[in-house]
Amino acid sequence: MASNAIYIVTLCLIGACFVIIWKFSGLKHEDRKFKAILVSFMVVMIFQFLVFDPIRFLIQAVDTACWPKMYRPYVPDGKAKRHNRMDYLNLRLRSLRSQLMITAGHRNEELNLKYRTIVRELWVYGKLFLIHLFLNLALVNRLLYYNGESITNLMMYNHTNSIGLSHVLFLHQLYPFIEQTLINGFSSNDPHLVTHWNHVNSTKLLGVVRMRLLRDTGEQYGLKDPEYTEKQYTDGWSLPHIREPYTDKYWSIFLPWLPMTQIGGFWERCFLSVRQYGYYSSYPELKGYVTTLRKKRDDSLKVLTYLHKNNWIDDRTAAVFLDFTLYNVDANMFSVCSIRCENLPFGIIRSSLNVNSVSLTETVETLPWVGMICLLIYVLIWLELGITVIVPLWFEPKLLKRFWVKIDLLILALSITVVTLMVLREGIVSKLLAVLEVASTHDFIDFRIPARLTEFTVMLMGFLVCLVTLRLWKVMQFASIFQIFTMTLALAWKALFSTACVICIFMMAFGIATVSINGNNNEHFRSLLHGMATVMCFSFGFTSHVEPKELFHGGIFMGLLIYGIMAFTVSILLTNVFVSILNNYFTAAKAIRDRNRTEQITFWEFLRVEYADIIRVTREAFGCEKKYRRKKRTVAENIQRKLDLQAAAVASVRTKRGRSYRIPSKGRTGNVTDDEEEEYERKAQAQQKARIARTYTIAAILQTQMEIAERKLFGDKEGNLRSGSEDEDDAGQEQNLPRQYV
Secondary structure, eight states: OHHHHHHHHHHHHHHHHHHHHHHHSSOOOOHHHHHHHHHHHHHHHHHIIIIIHHHHHHHHHHHHHHSOOOOOOOOOOTTOOOOOHHHHHHHHHHHHHHHHHOOGGGGOHHHHHHHHHHHHHHHHHHHHHHHHHHHHHHHOOTHHHHHHHHHHHHHHSOBTTBOOGGGOOSGGGHHHHIIIIIIHHHOBSOTTSOOOOSSOTTEEEEEEEEEEEEEBOSOOOTTSOOOBOOOOOOGGGOOOOSOOTTTTTOHHHHGGGSBOOOOOOHHHHHHTSSEEEOSSOEEESSOSEEEEOOSBHHHHHHHHHHHHHTTSSOTTEEEEEEEEEEEETTTTEEEEEEEEEEEOTTSOEEEEEEEEEEOOSOOSTTSOHHHHHHHHHHHHHHHHHHHHHHHHHHHOGGGGGSHHHHHHHHHHHHHHHHHHHHHHHHHHHHHHHHHHHTOOTTOOOOOHHHHHHHHHHHHHHHHHHHHHHHHHHHHGGGSHHHHHHHHHHHHHHHHHHHHHHHHHHHHHHHHHHHHHHHTTTOGGGSSHHHHHHHHHHHHTTSOOOOOGGGGGGGOHHHHHHHHHHIIIIIIIIIHHHHHHHHHHHHHHHHHHHHHTOOSOOOHHHHHHHHTHHHHHHHHHHHTOOOOOOOSSOOHHHHHHHHHHHHHHHHHHHHHHHTSOSOOOOOOTTSOOOHHHHHHHHHHHHHHHHHHHHHHHHHHHHHHHHHHHHHHHHHSOTTOOOOOOHHHHHHHTTTTTSOGGGO
16 A cells, blocks of 8 residues: 555656646647657657666666675564554454355355456456557548548549540540540649649649550460560660660650669568459559659640650550549548559450548647547557566466467557558658659659558558457456357357358359359359359348349349249358357257356356445445435334235245245256256255355344444443453453454
8 A cells, every 4th residue: 555655646746747847837839749748758658668677677686686685684663553452343344244245156266366367357458449449430530531532533524624534435535534634633834833633722733643554465375364565665666676875864755665674672562562453454563664744734745745646555555554642731631543444355445543542641749639648548558468468478488378378469469560560651651751842843752652551550450459359259258148159159160161161162153153144244243253242242131233134144044043043042041051050059058058057156246246345435436325215114114024025026926836936947847857956955055054154244243333332432542341450351361352252
């Protein structure tokens, strides 16, 4: 208690000094600066716990091991308080009141240790789950979806001054689209004028638009992925049979005909060396022929005219990619846009637009106060989790073999990874913004790396929440319903896995059949994956877009047969079989639980006794404490009335059941077995023993209270009774004995 008081007083002094310095120092910081100070304090605190404290403990351990301290001889404290009879009686009264709540089941020390471990884990992982929930809600930006949706609508459809991407059907229509929508929409002839998008005044283009072209080699055979050329060309895609000087200087003329050679750094290889899967094929992101537009409108038109005259986009073009980044000043959002135009073998192109709206300039200093507070609480909870996991491993390394300990370490590792990725993203964005300040008129500022890094971080946070939820599920095993679910999964996983395999085989067969018959005539069945996904969604009721007429391309009777079998076999029969198996195993798990149930206290009974003082103080604070109400009757009358009500209830139950009230459990035949009768007698005896022990405890409480009242009324200040000189000799002998044993 003394150490806790010192700790609380120290915290209060530090807080008071901090408030006084902040209030009366004459410096009034803005919110961002004040948050930066808090972040610095948090970083120092983390380093104190993770780095400096272990070093300090190591130095102290070496010092204690090499130069042990000489302890002084023990000297008893002469000022220690000497307890009298009243102190003993008060202590005994508190002990008897606690004993009144404790039954024989509370003396199972192994069960108590188990429940204490559950309380500690529930406290840690419950807070961790809640703080992840609140942190995600505090950091989420609900405007990101609407920003991406508005940009998609403005780009896809025709407007007064722009051409919609959905109306671009042929290759030769790409040039008017680029001119009307991208050049006229974002640029002007004045390079010093900050231009905005003609649709949205608060949105402007960062850098320039980059155009990337993938050119087909024309040598694709079989089912292999198409190959794209990486040869060097000159104007009009003619091979450079002669070497022309200054090809590396005048990039405006030669760069559109030269392949990409710059692989990039580590982040480009991690986040950009992937393939985009389009409608017709997959396309690499670090290959192709690249050119950029300009800041000025006239210069961009010159580039576009040059490309059009020299047939930069021709029949050998496999796909054209238009990459650019928009920034909304009012909403502080970056929109990384990528337009993909695939040249299909059917003479038309298929266009798609991907808009990734992210908030890249939000740092810890710019967070709202709610997010800042959640972040500070998250750091404290994370440190507590680290102590809870690492300290037992330090003393018992064998615990690392346990599955749930590995989950705890994975949670810590994922948390550190998410924080590290956020810091790295902030550094990358700072470098890109610094490049943007000094960028020339033809520099393309690639914000795809921080945008994809943000997506990856969000995915890791999702996995982190899943792991925390899984760990919380393990902690909640004290509840019977969670035990039944876990036992059901443990018993039924083989049968459920076999049934799931059968369902997957049926769905794969139906998917192959529907794709083979209707794949060329319906978008839902244009590939095997699309067909299986459609069958799965239809079977489990996720969508109702599949109509019978969409399966009639192989004939009405064949379509009706496939639709009926798919609806009955997969959707009704196999799904109900799966649910029935799960229900049967659930019933079996419940029966096993009931059969193996032991007489022990529940987790809530343990909490009621373990935290009785906290519960009592809480009830008193909120006015929920039960009070005795006389209702104009004496205590004896109230007790007699309650006994009469209990007897009337027992008589009512006997009347309704038509048999004796003492009815033990019955088997299937309706006869009472010997084991059930013995179990019933054992429970009745245990209840009778508990009642007798409770009665004796209540008697001891009343006797102790009577003695306390007697000593307060007839004793001196210390509660000593002095009835005569002959009792003084025996006072020392009776000093530490209760009244009933004197």
